[in-house]
Amino acid sequence: MIPWEHLDSAKIPGGGDLRLMRRGAELSIMSGSTELMNSRLSGSEQALATLAIERLAGRARPQVLIGGLGMGFTLRAALAELSKDAGVVVAELIPAVVAWARGPMAELFAGCLDDPRVTVREADVADLIGSARAAFDAILLDVDNGPGGLNRDANDRLYSIGGLNAAKRALRPGGVLAVWSGGRDDGFTRRLESAGYLAQEIPVRATGGKRGARHVIWLATPR
Numbered sequence: 235m236i237p238w239e240h241l242d243s244a245k246i247p248g249g250g251d252l253r254l255m256r257r258g259a260e261l262s263i264m265s266g267s268t269e270l271m272n273s274r275l276s277g278s279e280q281a282l283a284t285l286a287i288e289r290l291a292g293r294a295r296p297q298v299l300i301g302g303l304g305m306g307f308t309l310r311a312a313l314a315e316l317s318k319d320a321g322v323v324v325a326e327l328i329p330a331v332v333a334w335a336r337g338p339m340a341e342l343f344a345g346c347l348d349d350p351r352v353t354v355r356e357a358d359v360a361d362l363i364g365s366a367r368a369a370f371d372a373i374l375l376d377v378d379n380g381p382g383g384l385n386r387d388a389n390d391r392l393y394s395i396g397g398l399n400a401a402k403r404a405l406r407p408g409g410v411l412a413v414w415s416g417g418r419d420d421g422f423t424r425r426l427e428s429a430g431y432l433a434q435e436i437p438v439r440a441t442g443g444k445r446g447a448r449h450v451i452w453l454a455t456p457r
Contacts, residue, residue: 238262241338244330254334261305261339263331270379273342276307277442278414278449279376283311285436285451286372286412290316293371299404300324301359301392302376303331306343308414312374313346322352323370325359332356360392366404373401373411380415380450381422393422398429402456413452426454 241254246265255262261273271279283300290296296316300308303326312322326332332354335343347354355362359377381393391397393413401411411431415422418435426433431454440447 242330242334244328247327252328252331254338256338261342263305268379271305273305273339275440275446276305277446278438278440278451279304279307280311280442281436281438282374282376282412282414282451283308284315285453286374286410287312287315289410289453289455290371295319295321296371297369297406298322298372298374299359299362299366299370300374300376301363302326303335303354304376305339306335306346308374308376309352310344310346313349313351316351318351320351322349323362324352324354325357325362326354327356327358329356360397360400363392363397363404364400368406369404371406371409373404373409374414375412376414380413380417381419381425393425395425395429398425398431398454402430405456408455411452411454413454415450415452417448418450423452426452430457431455432457 236258239256241256244252246252250265253264255264262269263271298312303324309324335347375392377392423433423435433452433454436451438449438451440449
């Protein structure tokens, strides 16, 4: 078996680190002993984009905010579905991840960072949401393994009642909040409903097929 090669590390604000690993053509982003992303498993990240953008059909100049650059699967899927007059802001907290996207992971991104519709902000997506007012037709969050979190306690504010209310203010009328998670979280579904959203919990497969790990995507529209 081909051994894993450690390509680079990056500090996570607030503590911990990310490690970019490679084994042959396979790439992995690790936090401690936990694998956060793998280049062979992209189905649920793509579904985060496609399921949300289906809700935007017919909108002129749709504006989308993506929280978390990752390996670019959500961004690429969004660009494939969005019209030419769309705009996409990607918020990535860790500058090294942006550097990896243009370096060791460049093949995965396939030039999508140079798409004129894309703006990358090295910032906390919670700050961008908090400062926005009726700015986005869709907000797509794939941050810290979902509402359960793994890496940063500060990410909990995204998924709190206060964070969900901030997302409502940042959305345009009829907009959608889409959230990726590594697993089910009934408490989060209840928080969405308490915050005034109509929420749909959708099970998806990591592989994009009928087998493989089960992930969850919530689609939530303010009432």
